[in-house]
Amino acid sequence: IIGKEAGKPAYKLLGGQVHETLRSYTYLYPHTGSVHSEDARGQNVYNDPDMAAACALEYVEQGFNAVKLDPAGPYTAYDGHQPRLIDIDLSARMIKAIREAVGTRADILFGTHGQFTASGALRMARAIEPYDPLWFEEPVPPDMPEVMAQVARGTSIPIATGERLTTKFEFARVIENRAATILQPDLGRSGGILETKKIAAMAEAYHIQVAPHCYCGPIVGAANIQLAVTLPNFLILESLKQWDGFHATLLxxxxxxxxxxxxxxxxxxxxxxxxxxVCEAHPYSGKDLHLQMMQTPLMP
Known part of the structure; x- marks a missing residue:
């Protein structure tokens, strides 16, 4: 609001521009009606190594040099669990297929949404380490950074976390415990622009990088961009593909x-x-929550 009143982009009011452009990554998304859409067997880019590799290569050909996926099994309504061997095997095969497809042209970001115990996360980490992912995201639930620190000490993969954390106080616990070397505040949840600027400054003092997370859409995405432009410790920005499709029509x-x-x-x-x-013409009428948790987390 102040930026609009002053006629300046928000980053001008936050210390000025550090980056001319912002490196971005995208999730692997299936394309309806394409070779990446779900087939009759229920195979898709989330559970089929070949389809994931083809989709990742397509994004790299578009210009992305980092892609993200979370193939480690369904989310759960319960606490962290041990991954099944089939989940570890699938995750390793997915990452291997993508690495073989893109080579060193792109980083691979491995997400799990806090699914595992520390020991379970370390078992998973050992399986995917050979393919050199840029990060292992939220390997354990984010409420105990002391436990996440056990994972950070036990793997060579950088640990990333932060999408579910709010305010500088929660992020301070992650920093104090050396639980992650990459923080992922989502400005829709982390307290907004000024609070997240403080979080980033705290991280910078500990040589921790910031990779703004985005699950909400282009308004939070735009706020992430305004802040990221100002950060010396910026790493990479979550982009919802190329901000095209419906996200483009919203703006x-x-x-x-x-x-x-x-x-x-x-x-x-x-x-x-x-x-x-456009917003008023497309009200949300569904009942599902983002990242719907499951009562039966381990499915056949």
Whole structure:
């Protein structure tokens, strides 16, 4: 709001621009009606190594140099668990197939959404270490950074966490326990621009990098961009593909993306304008939550 009143992008009010462009990554997403969509056997980019590799290669050909997936089994409503051997095997085969497809052209980001115990996470880490992922995301539930620190000490893979943390106080516990070397605040949850600026400054003092997380859509994405532009310890930005498709129609002017990088907007405020007519024409009518948890986490 202040940026709009002053006629300046928010990053101008946060210390100025450090980065001209922002390296970005995308999840692997199935494409309806394409070779990446689910087949009759229920195979898709989330559980089939060949399909995942083909999808990753397609994103690399578009310009991305980092892709993310979380093939380690279904999410659970319960505490962290031990991964099944079939989940460890599938995860390793998925990462191996992607690495063989993209070579050194792209980093691989391995996510799990806090699914495992520390010992279970370390078993998984050993299986995927040979394929050199850029990070192992939320290997254990985020409520006990002391436990996450056990994982960080036991693997060569950088540990990333933060999408479910709120305010500098929770992030401070991660930093104090050396539980992660990459923080992933999501500005829709971490307290907004100013609070997350403090989180990033705290991280910088400990040589910890910041990779803003985004699961909410282009408004949080735009806020992430405004902050990331100012951060000396910025690593990479989560991008919802190229901010195209429906995410582009939600804005009067889409977030600019080129050759794997987001180009920060120089427009006032967050740099974007919400198309409220499109929003009103597409109210959410479903019942599912984001990352729906399951009462039966281990499925046949």
């Amino acid at each position: 009067k002017k889409k977030i600019e993306w080129q050759d794997g990088n987001v180009i920060p907007s120089k427009e006032p405020g967050l740099g974007v304008e919400l198309n409220e007519e």
